[in-house]
Amino acid sequence: MDIEGARRITAVKSEQDAFEALFKAEYARVAGIANRVLADAQEAEDVAQEVFIDFHRLHSASSPYAAPWLYRAAAHTALNRLRGRRRRERREHEQAVDDGSRALDPQNVAELNEDRRRVREALAKLPAKPAAVLVLRASGLSYTEVAEAIGVRTGQIGTLLRRAEAALRKEVTRGTPE
């Protein structure tokens, strides 16, 4: 093999190694962000893997923006799924209440299902940026990390977070039956 060929093969292997390292270092955090939105560990893993595949298809794993890109993509992809499943969840909720009525502790089951549904529905109604800030911060990212992921100055995060928390509370309260 010529030197150029060897160099290129090495580059391919290095990229693959870098992707594996990135995946293993960030997977839990990326899946955790998706889980924070979806409250469904299995679906969160689907989102996380989809996000990593998309990143790998488009970018080099050694890119300095790799982690922020993954965090943001995880939040947005999960929020998009949440918006898409609102109708389906409504149907499932009705079914869950029916099932819960036959469970050992029907009151608790029904309340838990109701709480989760209301929170996810409220989250899906928030504007994209505040919703992402809220989810990323709740997932344990620092203000600086959230700012990098969203592409805003760190100084703006407090304001975005404050608005998102107020909006979430308002939406949940609005959706709570009297």
Place this chain on the structure above:
Amino acid sequence: MAHLNDGTLRRMLDDPDAITAPDREHFLTCPECKARQEALSADAREAAALLAVPAAGFDAAAAYKNVTATPARPRFGFRLPILRPSTRPIVAGLSLAIILAVVATASVNVSQIFAPKTVTPVPVTFAELQTLPDLSAYGDITWTQQPTPEIGITKAEAEKVAGFSAPNVGNLPAGISSTVTYAAMAQTTGVFKFSAAKAQAAAAAQGKTIPTMPAGMDGSTLNLTMGPALLVVYGDLPKGENSGQFALPQLIVAESNAPSVTSTGVTVKELENYLLAQPGISPQLAADIRAIGDPTTTLPIPVPIQFATSSKVAVQGVQGVALGDNTGVGAAVIWIKGGHVFFVGGSLKQTEAVTVANSLT
């Protein structure tokens, strides 16, 4: 001093040290700011409680294995480009169009090998690609040598599989990645056996009526030979079937032995008339295929007219077909020289594709 804004008050809850000394001094002496922070603190606590989820353990190693695993996994974990399911019929149709065109224009003496020496575009519409009949409904194909693409191998390995040297790009356009992947496929041979009963049954199942197969075609065979082929891909290969998207690599340079077809038991005219009379073959497409100049030496290139424009170009001293345009979205050049079919294409301009094609050594 002005009161602290909500953003600053909110951040103080998480990071008390992140504010300036004057802000801190103001806060300590301002009942209004303290009251506002109390209110937003309540919202923050409630939001945190609302977003709480049960702890979940995520196994990164298992997930990585899942992402990179595939039934036909090549050596370094690369996969063939993934197509959306909705595009698969189009690709299948395109493949059929190629086979159909090759078969329909095969040598007058069908026992001889069809050996294309030049290429010509055949316009096809999106609707035609979607409605082209499935060749497998007209008989059975038996691979005597299965197609076995090897992806992510070294240049030397690819050359060994193909039996010829990898094409070398002398003039690589600016911005093309230096990441190169080699792929190769050994020669593939198969026998397609026509079955009148199968064709009629398949048509009946779809509520269609097809012409009766000419006497002598039922049970006759076509011997197909393709490859060996060698691909050089510049830029990242699309990966992961979950991505659900087809991304064109920056540049693909491919070389293959020209395909060949031999036939038994039926004349080329009968084949042509029968295949071009099938449902889904528009009169225009049939006319275009019949209008090809020298049927014994021409490889028709189906060109979806809604997605690509085509033109004849001079490349490497022979006539080739250029597809795409100069937007950079996608372009390709295909030509035949010395018994080999060459392909240069990718997410580049048509002029760049032609330049690359002419620089191949």
